[in-house]
Amino acid sequence: MTGDARTELLISCLADRLAGCRHVAVGAASPIPAAAALLARMSSEGRLRVSILGSERHNVFTDGSKELFDCAAQGRIDAFFLGGGQIDGQANLNLVGVGGYPRSPVRWPGSFGSAYLYHLVPRVILFRLEHSPRVLVERVDFISAAGTSPAHHHRPGGPEGLITGKAAFRFDRALGRFTLTHRHPGVALADIVAATGFAFELAAELATTPVPSAATLAMIRGPVAADLVQIYPRFATEILTRPSAPRPDGLT
Amino acid sequence: MTGDARTELLISCLADRLAGCRHVAVGAASPIPAAAALLARMSSEGRLRVSILGSERHNVFTDGSKELFDCAAQGRIDAFFLGGGQIDGQANLNLVGVGGYPRSPVRWPGSFGSAYLYHLVPRVILFRLEHSPRVLVERVDFISAAGTSPAHHHRPGGPEGLITGKAAFRFDRALGRFTLTHRHPGVALADIVAATGFAFELAAELATTPVPSAATLAMIRGPVAADLVQIYPRFATEILTRPSAPRPDGLT
Amino acid sequence: MVEHLPKVADSCAALAARIEDGARLALAPDYSGCAMAVIRALIQRDARDLHLVGVPQLGLQADLLIGAGCVASVEAAAVSLGEQGAAPCFTRAVQSGAIMLKDSTCPVIHAGLQAAEKGVPFLPLRGILGSDLVRHRPDWRVIDNPFAEHDPILLVPAIRADVALFHAARGDAAGNVWIGVRRELMLMAHAATSSLVTVERLAEQDLLADDQIAAGVIPDLYIDALALAPKGAWPVGLRGAYPADQAALAAYAAAAAKPAGFARYLTDWLALPDWPA
């Protein structure tokens, strides 16, 4: 798969995860989730509200940067995307660093709002393009946001699943384990197993992530890209609307 | 004293209590305290800030009706005026009712913000025009706001004194008692004692409340009245700027 | 800004129909934004067992609803007609025990709404200790501040209203509502499950399109339905639009001083063929 086709596949795949939502919020510096949210909004005929941090157009908040978090706690946000420098088999996220704390040899910016939104947004979709053993680890070095909580904790939200550049996993909150449900076109199961640092379940029927329809591709390359250009100009113009390279296998 | 002269005396007397303040707030439906605050502001050459609830001109708050209370807790309000249907000898205030609770035979509107501001504003000046045994009682029927608190309670604020239509008292927070310091011109000590339902100390030297100077009267009848007319039109035009009736004793 | 689905309802009656009997209803004080036309519609539809929350106090709206028998309980820092004196129906209902009263104080209401806004069960608040309010509010707690020693502090529970009902100067087709500096209306909207709003006029443009206007706007995200109601706060005032009609308020206060007078007033008010816009 070329980069562009994979990007389109991921946008489509993430958008599918928003079915039935009334309101999805997207954090800063998240072009693929933002594109997915806009695609899902177009497919919903405007019923899905999209709030994109960093956007002036797709952001109605008027009460300062606390409003997103208050809004989530009020139950007015149905879905959010989170990633992490490390994600482990219990869906714990690490956005802080690797190799000891606080003087981490590998240090990332910090936890942002993950520790909170992960607990309060009902459908948190984990997304990380890189699918490798250094990202998908058995146990994160630092828990920025915990994948699961004791049953008596107040936790209306949590992880729904994980989508990477290679595959899609569903997360079972009661078991605290991922199940591999989809491999992306052209990715072998053995490749996924080798690239995943944590143990996971295998769905009874391992599906292939459906490639976006021609209509979906047209939406991504047309109105979604046009809408996204204000927030992610490089991404929108260079990736989404660039004339496609010849695709030997029809897609990839 | 005619009503007008007494009003002017009280405005001047309340304004004197604001000396050294940077910011005084005045609640709704308080024309005499509002006039006093504006008079004190004029005397301070603009150093005293006045926030009058219900005024658009003298109110800079832009964060809704909670801002006054937050502002007080931040230590940004030095003085406030409070009254009450009953005030007792321990400076407890009752704004709720008399004769049992909740089905009080005499029921007033409610406690408003008194229970809070009394604890947080350093200099709370109690003001009640009516000086009678039914207002100034030994013990209030309902404590809307407590005059004193145990020493270990967080309480930066509290009562400074009480001014009525007859007299002025200082409040000793440690002793929890009022001391009569001033009688208004023409009011006998015996009259004050008879009209006060609580026991109080007597200052070593009982002073007479100073009558406002000609300059002060000119300020009250001129710029203060002109400023107040937007909030209290009847009070400003009928009381403060009405041509004075002849005053047999020169003032009262 | 992106267009959202329109929310303009057809009438104040339609808004009143969305407020169910038994609902916990947050209302603004007379100095803020009173949706008086919907209050009339609520009485016309004979609403019952409403639980009013004053943000933080209540005025004419509450007195009318109480007098009309629509109210089961009132939680407020005060109920009064301001310069027109006590709220007569409220006073009578308290004295007869016809309503359950949860006496409060302004900052507790604000903190309770902020707790609901933040989705937390409580907020701490300074002051208030020693007030008899604390004795009569078993739903409040006093704890020792866990960050200090021997430092008692009040905790007040979140106030989650089913509906916030208020009036504002402007709305737009998407349901955005301009409230200017009257931010207590925004707090109400954030804290309530649903918000119903009447507006003086509908703006042609998107109220969120211009940052200067947007700073005073409650986004449609929080607004469930909107109705046009010119002079919708009358006889109380609306900042920037019209002052309170003191003559009408005085007439109300005089009439409502006695139950029979209130009944006659209410009959006449409900029968007004047109809202006096």
Add this chain to the structure above:
Amino acid sequence: MVEHLPKVADSCAALAARIEDGARLALAPDYSGCAMAVIRALIQRDARDLHLVGVPQLGLQADLLIGAGCVASVEAAAVSLGEQGAAPCFTRAVQSGAIMLKDSTCPVIHAGLQAAEKGVPFLPLRGILGSDLVRHRPDWRVIDNPFAEHDPILLVPAIRADVALFHAARGDAAGNVWIGVRRELMLMAHAATSSLVTVERLAEQDLLADDQIAAGVIPDLYIDALALAPKGAWPVGLRGAYPADQAALAAYAAAAAKPAGFARYLTDWLALPDWPA
């Protein structure tokens, strides 16, 4: 509106002089209002031992101050240069132990500021339990919610900054500051003991005189000093005024990737004869 005493200071250096060594300094993130010209003046006056609070995260301002050795500690939900990647001086200082780090998460910062705004010692917050942040923040507490059973909840302490420093579009002679929808700047100002502000331009009129404008204004009550600083946020952007200068930010990120590069960048930046307005 009533005129208050004017507060317009003469220069960014005058503002920087009001921030004492050792001060707890609240700063805005790159998407909000960064008083970059005062940051330069702080480095020029060789400020020391500052305790930065990111509201809720930090960007270029923090990286410059840290690189210049002005910073003792950082409390923030994150420090980064956004699209330009990691904040290099921050990363080095964390790894060398040169700064004390209080890792946080956005809503904790907001709640801590709201606690300071309300004058309460703490605020409760949902979520977060199970995060290693809790283990590393001995100043946070977990208690059992006193309003329920078996319901642990996090309490976070008030964040009281000595100074809130930020940049905004407009100010007026009295010191009122228009921030529009960037309300986190208002929260910072309410929560801090003093607030120092630079503005793009000075408005002729009183910003509180018109309700439409006033809705987006921090009143002068909270503002201690104001300085005019056209393009004062550069190279980060200011909503409604100018976007971030991505080329300048990329140049910074490239230079600061190595300590020597940062040192050269800083020397050049401090030596700029004029602010690039």
